Amino acid sequence: MVKFCLQCKSAFWGGQYCPICPGEIELLDAALPENKKYLAELNIDVRPKYYARSSMLLSCFGFVMALPLGAFVFLRGLASSGNVELWAGIGIGTIVFISWGCWYLSHRLFDKQMEGVEVEDKEPQLD
Ligand SMILES: [Zn+2]
Incomplete structure (x- = not known):
């Protein structure tokens, strides 16, 4: 399950909160349709x-x-x-x-x- 953080734009394999950002920033599930619009903004x-x-x-x-x-x-x-x-x-x-x-x-x-998808x-x- 790929999850991502909207604050640091990083992707992770699962987890509830972002391990990089301070505080409890909730990770979003990349597979959910309502989160698909954020995928283009990620670093990876x-x-x-x-x-x-x-x-x-x-x-x-x-x-x-x-x-x-x-x-x-x-x-x-x-x-x-x-x-x-x-x-x-x-x-x-x-x-x-x-x-x-x-x-x-x-x-x-x-x-x-x-x-x-631009991959450059x-x-x-x-x-
Ligand atoms: Zn983060």
Whole structure:
């Protein structure tokens, strides 16, 4: 859970109060929608981390679902005509197309979300 302090603009891994600022300055949760407007003001940019998550889910979904879908297409085609080479080609084509398509779409999604993020003057948190 990434939290940040509005006073010193630093980001931390959890905690209730800022360990840097004197007094009890409450840390804000970076994942909450009402705090998203402050993310651009922070010293360290945590946005790539959050944007990468949706892209990773999409590419993972593509790689996981491509094989069963390809096998399904191969078996259904085989049951209807018996042409092994044709349906093996179509099945492998389905696997390649879906996994490559999801990888490509996730890349596009990440680039689109990162459009408004200037990384020149900040250190992006990519780990
Ligand atoms: Zn602070």
